Amino acid sequence: xxxxFASIITIGDELLIGQxxxxxxxxxxQELNKIGVSVKHRIAVSDSWDDIWYALDEESRHASVIxxxxxxxxxxxxxxxxxxxxxxxxxxxxxxxxLAHVTNIFTxxxxxxxxxxxxxxxxxxxVCTVLFNEVGTAPGMMFEKDGxxxxxxxxxxxxxxxxxxxxxxPLLPTKIHTTNIAHRTLLTAGIGESFLAELIRExxxxxxxxxxxxxxxxxxxxxxxxxxxxxxxxxxxIILNAHFEKLKDKVKxxxxxxxDLPMEAVVGKLLTESGKTVSxxxxxxxxxxxxLLTSISGAxxxxxxxxxxxxxxxKTNVLNVPKSILETVGAISEETARIMxxxxxxxxxxxxxxxxxxIMGPDGGTSEKPVGMVWIAVAxxxxxxxxxxxxxxxxxxxxxxxxxxxxxxxxxxxCG
Amino acid sequence: xxxxFASIITIGDELLIGQxxxxxxxxxxQELNKIGVSVKHRIAVSDSWDDIWYALDEESRHASVIxxxxxxxxxxxxxxxxxxxxxxxxxxxxxxxxLAHVTNIFTxxxxxxxxxxxxxxxxxxxVCTVLFNEVGTAPGMMFEKDGxxxxxxxxxxxxxxxxxxxxxxPLLPTKIHTTNIAHRTLLTAGIGESFLAELIRExxxxxxxxxxxxxxxxxxxxxxxxxxxxxxxxxxxIILNAHFEKLKDKVKxxxxxxxDLPMEAVVGKLLTESGKTVSxxxxxxxxxxxxLLTSISGAxxxxxxxxxxxxxxxKTNVLNVPKSILETVGAISEETARIMxxxxxxxxxxxxxxxxxxIMGPDGGTSEKPVGMVWIAVAxxxxxxxxxxxxxxxxxxxxxxxxxxxxxxxxxxxCG
Numbered sequence: 139x140x141x142x143f144a145s146i147i148t149i150g151d152e153l154l155i156g157q158x159x160x161x162x163x164x165x166x167x168q169e170l171n172k173i174g175v176s177v178k179h180r181i182a183v184s185d186s187w188d189d190i191w192y193a194l195d196e197e198s199r200h201a202s203v204i205x206x207x208x209x210x211x212x213x214x215x216x217x218x219x220x221x222x223x224x225x226x227x228x229x230x231x232x233x234x235x236x237l238a239h240v241t242n243i244f245t246x247x248x249x250x251x252x253x254x255x256x257x258x259x260x261x262x263x264x265v266c267t268v269l270f271n272e273v274g275t276a277p278g279m280m281f282e283k284d285g286x287x288x289x290x291x292x293x294x295x296x297x298x299x300x301x302x303x304x305x306x307x308p309l310l311p312t313k314i315h316t317t318n319i320a321h322r323t324l325l326t327a328g329i330g331e332s333f334l335a336e337l338i339r340e341x342x343x344x345x346x347x348x349x350x351x352x353x354x355x356x357x358x359x360x361x362x363x364x365x366x367x368x369x370x371x372x373x374x375x376i377i378l379n380a381h382f383e384k385l386k387d388k389v390k391x392x393x394x395x396x397x398d399l400p401m402e403a404v405v406g407k408l409l410t411e412s413g414k415t416v417s418x419x420x421x422x423x424x425x426x427x428x429x430l431l432t433s434i435s436g437a438x439x440x441x442x443x444x445x446x447x448x449x450x451x452x453k454t455n456v457l458n459v460p461k462s463i464l465e466t467v468g469a470i471s472e473e474t475a476r477i478m479x480x481x482x483x484x485x486x487x488x489x490x491x492x493x494x495x496x497i498m499g500p501d502g503g504t505s506e507k508p509v510g511m512v513w514i515a516v517a518x519x520x521x522x523x524x525x526x527x528x529x530x531x532x533x534x535x536x537x538x539x540x541x542x543x544x545x546x547x548x549x550x551x552x553c554g
Numbered sequence: 555x556x557x558x559f560a561s562i563i564t565i566g567d568e569l570l571i572g573q574x575x576x577x578x579x580x581x582x583x584q585e586l587n588k589i590g591v592s593v594k595h596r597i598a599v600s601d602s603w604d605d606i607w608y609a610l611d612e613e614s615r616h617a618s619v620i621x622x623x624x625x626x627x628x629x630x631x632x633x634x635x636x637x638x639x640x641x642x643x644x645x646x647x648x649x650x651x652x653l654a655h656v657t658n659i660f661t662x663x664x665x666x667x668x669x670x671x672x673x674x675x676x677x678x679x680x681v682c683t684v685l686f687n688e689v690g691t692a693p694g695m696m697f698e699k700d701g702x703x704x705x706x707x708x709x710x711x712x713x714x715x716x717x718x719x720x721x722x723x724p725l726l727p728t729k730i731h732t733t734n735i736a737h738r739t740l741l742t743a744g745i746g747e748s749f750l751a752e753l754i755r756e757x758x759x760x761x762x763x764x765x766x767x768x769x770x771x772x773x774x775x776x777x778x779x780x781x782x783x784x785x786x787x788x789x790x791x792i793i794l795n796a797h798f799e800k801l802k803d804k805v806k807x808x809x810x811x812x813x814d815l816p817m818e819a820v821v822g823k824l825l826t827e828s829g830k831t832v833s834x835x836x837x838x839x840x841x842x843x844x845x846l847l848t849s850i851s852g853a854x855x856x857x858x859x860x861x862x863x864x865x866x867x868x869k870t871n872v873l874n875v876p877k878s879i880l881e882t883v884g885a886i887s888e889e890t891a892r893i894m895x896x897x898x899x900x901x902x903x904x905x906x907x908x909x910x911x912x913i914m915g916p917d918g919g920t921s922e923k924p925v926g927m928v929w930i931a932v933a934x935x936x937x938x939x940x941x942x943x944x945x946x947x948x949x950x951x952x953x954x955x956x957x958x959x960x961x962x963x964x965x966x967x968x969c970g
Binding site for chain 1: 566567568569570571572573574575576577579580581582583584585587592593594595596597598599600601605612627628629630631664666669671672689710711712737739746747748749751752758766767768769770771772779781814834836839840841842843844845847848849851852853854857858859860861862863864865867868871872901902903915916917946947948949950951953
């Protein structure tokens with residue numbers, strides 16, 4: 139029996155003019171992968187009748203399940219519903235369950251009268267299966283045609299996620315044939331992509347055809363991902379694990395972690411395991427390191443707090459950096475970073491602390507201290523390590539790289 | 555003369571299994587729009603020979619310029635270059651300029667010996683125009699076939715951006731016919747999408763066919779975007795502006811700003827104009843509000859700093875919230891939020907301050923104080939405003955919504 143592939147069509151001009159970044163597709167692909175459905179294509183089209191129609195024709199040639207997100211709102215640029223109605227040869231009818239739900243939202247939650255356009259949201263093509271949307275007014279819809287499944291979902295992320303999680307994902311395995319897919323990922327630091335490839339050349343050559351290796355370089359670190367697919371879940375998992383262990387052993391000098399976790403989760407895991415705490419003193423990152431640490435649920439076990447000393451007066455008044463230091467070696471210096479780290483560690487009474495001070499750009503650089511220069515310090519009982527970095531990107535990426543390298547320096551200090 | 559459309563093909567399994575979110579396409583679409591090139595399609599395909607080949611065939615049917623990003627690295631999963639070489643009927647040859655550049659990077663920057671795979675990065679199909687990549691080892695490539703332009707770029711964001719900005723965007727208008735596209739966007743708060751549509755029904759009906767209106771709801775706010783396209787740039791801009799002014803006047807009761815700016819930039823603009831300063835005291839947002847404010851270049855003019863008091867001990871020791879308050883009404887209370895705001899304003903000596911305290915989930919909620927409950931306070935000279943919000947989403951989105959509403963409360967306080 140052949141495997142069923144999925145395709146995702148996202149609808150909306152805002153995706154094509156770059157006003158909005160599509161995060162829905164990545165989430166959907168992840169969830170579909172977990173239940174053994176591979177996404178073969180992702181395509182973004184404009185709010186245009188012809189383009190959407192053509193995409194439906196085209197994607198149903200490649201895939202067995204076609205997801206369509208967006209264009210289900212109550213306004214005039216939302217044309218997905220009438221289009222699907224025509225495409226599948228139905229007519230719009232009131233769905234009583236949906237109307238009751240929409241009415242309930244307006245009466246009890248929004249406490250406003252419904253407009254005609256809101257009542258219209260309860261209309262659905264009579265040839266679809268309604269997919270209940272508990273968290274919004276636009277229901278999802280499922281159509282079947284020539285053995286293919288078409289699933290239309292709202293583009294609002296939390297509505298799409300609710301319908302996928304509660305309705306679509308439980309339903310799919312009863313409708314289509316799914317293959318088992320297993321992934322294992324490890325994260326390395328301190329080695330470039332081509333040198334890593336050289337290091338694991340033998341292990342890569344020894345992979346069976348149903349296991350693929352991918353290199354995912356990002357911000358000076360490289361993730362390696364092995365993906366296996368096959369009918370027998372237990373069998374592919376055993377073989378995948380054996381190859382993964384060999385790979386892991388080969389890269390052990392550069393291994394950060396053998397899971398697909400972001401650096402802030404790696405640090406969180408290490409601190410949780412050791413029962414240690416951390417605080418941050420941030421100048422140029424403006425709270426981004428603290429944000430990354432607290433984006434992980436359970437961070438309260440190890441993260442106490444932060445002082446963002448964007449203005450020099452805060453460095454002096456709150457973090458006790460002497461004015462004389464700021465006036466001589468300046469805010470972007472080893473001395474300032476060290477004192478910031480040691481002060482915040484004392485104020486917050488933590489085992490570790492991180493401090494950063496630098497210039498993220500685009501303005502503020504000098505020939506001596508160029509944009510992208512940053513001092514990072516990590517303090518622990520009796521010892522403070524400081525390192526200078528130079529990044530060469532835009533403001534956003536310089537901030538990200540500073541945060542990532544600061545967390546990595548904490549990781550190395552913690553492990554070393 | 556017919557307009558030339560662009561299509562973007564992104565290559566990589568990581569995009570289809572959802573491991574990586576595609577931010578390249580949005581940036582490319584924005585930049586292409588600015589020079590009058592409309593992106594008609596965006597498609598993501600796996601690292602598979604057949605899929606990439608098919609996508610090239612298919613996209614060149616719709617578009618005049620086909621961008622291909624990704625798959626140009628030095629490792630075995632990078633197959634774009636040999637594929638393009640075969641697709642356009644060329645053979646791989648050493649490009650001397652690229653080799654000199656790659657050698658220079660290894661000799662002077664990385665200070666490492668080159669591997670064979672690195673030298674190979676200087677090989678290009680003899681049927682392409684090499685697009686110089688100053689910031690990386692993989693050059694871009696341009697092919698022409700049957701009147702269509704194919705542009706292959708590395709998937710690493712800052713390398714793609716460098717080549718686009720310095721090579722491709724200046725070159726395109728000499729190669730293809732571009733139409734003028736003009737957008738104007740305004741941001742509203744406090745009115746739902748359907749009510750907004752009702753409010754501007756007449757203005758919408760009066761739009762000429764070359765102006766499109768889009769509703770972009772996000773986090774309880776709605777952006778309205780007018781897009782005009784046509785041959786005469788001056789003419790479409792005048793007509794667009796006239797319709798935009800009418801729209802603006804109609805929604806004035808809900809208008810936040812008449813530009814396409816994120817809330818943190820709106821606040822930054824207001825504070826810069828008034829010469830006022832701000833600081834934040836953050837519990838549940840963990841520094842995210844400070845991060846948003848400092849993500850805007852020039853924030854040092856109005857943002858002084860922040861205290862992230864994730865742990866209650868920091869609320870007491872640094873922000874002077876009395877222990878008795880934490881023990882009676884608790885950390886998530888109007889009293890705590892008010893004191894946090896007033897304390898940080900005094901410590902940082904700013905005109906305004908923002909404080910937030912809440913529960914972002916997934917754990918930590920109680921029946922009295924459920925997940926998503928948050929107190930937001932804004933303090934200024936002689937007055938502190940506090941409001942309680944309830945959000946119903948996941949941790950990430952609850953943090954975003956809290957930050958956005960906190961910035962909006964500051965905006966309202968500042969304007970009111």
